[in-house]
Amino acid sequence: MSETILKVQGVSKRFGGLQALSDVGIEIRKGQVYGLIGPNGAGKTTFFNVITGLYIPDAGSFELGGEPYKPSAVHLVAKAGIARTFQNIRLFAEMTALENVMVGRHVRTRSGLGGAVFRTGGFKREEQEIAARAKELLDYVGIGKYAEYKARTLSYGDQRRLEIARALATDPKLIALDEPAAGMNATEKVVLRELIDRIRRDGRTILLIEHDVKLVMGLCDRVTVLDYGKQIAEGTPADVQKNEKVIEAYLGAGGH
Numbered sequence: 001m002s003e004t005i006l007k008v009q010g011v012s013k014r015f016g017g018l019q020a021l022s023d024v025g026i027e028i029r030k031g032q033v034y035g036l037i038g039p040n041g042a043g044k045t046t047f048f049n050v051i052t053g054l055y056i057p058d059a060g061s062f063e064l065g066g067e068p069y070k071p072s073a074v075h076l077v078a079k080a081g082i083a084r085t086f087q088n089i090r091l092f093a094e095m096t097a098l099e100n101v102m103v104g105r106h107v108r109t110r111s112g113l114g115g116a117v118f119r120t121g122g123f124k125r126e127e128q129e130i131a132a133r134a135k136e137l138l139d140y141v142g143i144g145k146y147a148e149y150k151a152r153t154l155s156y157g158d159q160r161r162l163e164i165a166r167a168l169a170t171d172p173k174l175i176a177l178d179e180p181a182a183g184m185n186a187t188e189k190v191v192l193r194e195l196i197d198r199i200r201r202d203g204r205t206i207l208l209i210e211h212d213v214k215l216v217m218g219l220c221d222r223v224t225v226l227d228y229g230k231q232i233a234e235g236t237p238a239d240v241q242k243n244e245k246v247i248e249a250y251l252g253a254g255g256h
């Protein structure tokens with residue numbers, strides 16, 4: 001069996017009187033696409049926010065690539081090797097597509113921000129390398145021709161692909177996609193599915209929150225289902241689809 005990339009155990013998170021997550025754990029192996037699904041308000045985004053350092057959990061242990069990591073701040077999580085996209089796209093709207101991807105790459109540069117401020121020789125060389133790599137990534141996600149367009153002028157589907165390119169630019173151990181198909185039409189979803197498949201084939205590991213159950217079931221190797229903050233099922237898409245609790249959660253009185 002392939003190595004474990006992310007192992008999360010016993011995550012709990014409470015907001016005031018609301019237990020948003022109770023003892024949730026997942027294990028993602030290298031090369032997997034791992035799905036996180038559940039009705040609205042189930043705790044999916046909270047879980048994502050915990051593992052990417054946006055929320056501090058009340059309990060939980062975390063390992064990334066076999067090393068313990070503490071998801072205590074977003075930039076530390078990015079450095080540790082988790083890159084994410086957001087449900088509500090977060091790009092630098094006035095920057096070009098290329099510049100948006102270059103920003104992602106700076107997580108891994110040698111001269112970092114200090115070099116950028118003082119514009120050292122090393123920085124300029126590195127900048128050219130970064131630009132070339134960023135352009136490759138734009139081509140990879142299929143939007144290379146828009147490299148010089150401002151992010152805000154791209155279509156919705158292309159902005160989502162740009163977010164994925166930016167996440168890939170950090171060379172992550174795990175790429176976490178928060179509802180990448182939200183707001184996409186059927187054609188865009190097909191293209192997205194092909195892209196996620198390609199990212200997996202190229203050896204990346206992916207965690208995916210998605211409302212489109214068909215997309216999840218077609219893409220994922222394993223799936224965890226949350227409902228009211230509890231993990232009600234974990235397994236292959238085929239197993240999870242047959243699970244009584246899952247059927248009930250999706251069809252249940254809440255309607256969600």
Ligand SMILES: Nc1ncnc2c1ncn2[C@@H]1O[C@H](COP(=O)(O)OP(=O)(O)OP(=O)(O)O)[C@@H](O)[C@H]1O
Binds near residue numbers: 020041042
């Ligand atoms: N910052 C917060 N403060 C208070 N309550 C919160 C906060 N974030 C999330 N919640 C609550 O925690 C619960 C889980 O929310 P979460 O957004 O994680 O669910 P979700 O499964 O991602 O839902 P959706 O599919 O609608 O995005 C909800 O009841 C939500 O209202």
